Amino acid sequence: MAKSTSxxxxxxxxxxxxxxxYKPIFNAIVFTIHDAGFVARCSLEVVDSGQTRLxxxxxxxxxxxxxxxxxxxxxxxxxxxxxxxxxPFECGLxxxxxxxxxxxxxxKRTLVVxxxxxxxxASLSDIAGQDIQVHKxxxxxxxxxxxxWLNAGSGRTTIPGGxxxxxxxxxxxxxxxxxxxxxGITRAELDTPEYYPDYVTFIVDWLTEREAKAAEKKR
Numbered sequence: 710m711a712k713s714t715s716x717x718x719x720x721x722x723x724x725x726x727x728x729x730x731y732k733p734i735f736n737a738i739v740f741t742i743h744d745a746g747f748v749a750r751c752s753l754e755v756v757d758s759g760q761t762r763l764x765x766x767x768x769x770x771x772x773x774x775x776x777x778x779x780x781x782x783x784x785x786x787x788x789x790x791x792x793x794x795x796x797p798f799e800c801g802l803x804x805x806x807x808x809x810x811x812x813x814x815x816x817k818r819t820l821v822v823x824x825x826x827x828x829x830x831a832s833l834s835d836i837a838g839q840d841i842q843v844h845k846x847x848x849x850x851x852x853x854x855x856x857x858w859l860n861a862g863s864g865r866t867t868i869p870g871g872x873x874x875x876x877x878x879x880x881x882x883x884x885x886x887x888x889x890x891x892x893g894i895t896r897a898e899l900d901t902p903e904y905y906p907d908y909v910t911f912i913v914d915w916l917t918e919r920e921a922k923a924a925e926k927k928r
Contacts, residue, residue: 715748715772717813721859722773723751724799726782727902736908737848738777740878741855743912745868747775753905766799771810774817775862776803777855781824781846818862822854849875881915888915 721742725735742749750773755765770776778800782793800821807817822842842858844851853871860868869877888911889899898904 717774719748720750720773721747721775722770723749723777724796725779732900733848734851737852737878738855740912741852741874743916744874744877745856745859753902770803770806777820779822820858
């Protein structure tokens with residue numbers, strides 16, 4: 710069941726790049742989390758100039774049992790030619806909360822993903838031996854990885870299979886055009902970080918309506 714409100718047991722922290730190239734995977738992961746009955750959480754949900762980004766991230770991590778960490782962008786690039794360490798840093802914060810936080814944080818579950826097998830060993834060798842999942846920069850594969858991890862970590866029996874979630878996602882993307890038109894929002898706007906809350910709202914509303922129609926057919 711799609712959820713618009715959340716609890717610690719439902720919250721999934723997403724630690725990943727927010728750039729245009731990663732957007733297809735990010736969008737698919739957010740949808741998968743909600744279709745599986747959980748709630749996606751990330752720093753984009755808060756627009757508060759009075760709170761630092763780090764404070765926002767720490768606050769969200771404290772509210773999440775689950776954490777997805779994509780370390781595929783720990784590489785040199787851009788004008789600076791320097792590696793990007795935001796994702797490994799946030800992954801460390803999540804692990805630190807698990808190790809040193811209050812009792813409930815001992816139940817935290819972590820999924821670390823990368824774009825290639827063993828690429829992380831060149832920049833983050835401390836996590837060698839962990840079960841790192843690989844999405845190969847493919848949204849379809851990312852959906853399968855996230856779905857299987859949530860299913861195993863939660864023990865829930867209500868999570869759709871990977872193919873079903875993918876089919877739902879493809880249909881949602883097709884129906885997103887009229888949804889955006891009614892909302893007065895363009896695709897270009899939706900692709901910006903500022904419109905992340907709108908994207909989540911569209912997902913939850915779409916899934917809720919779909920579930921209501923399915924329940925009506927069973928009567």
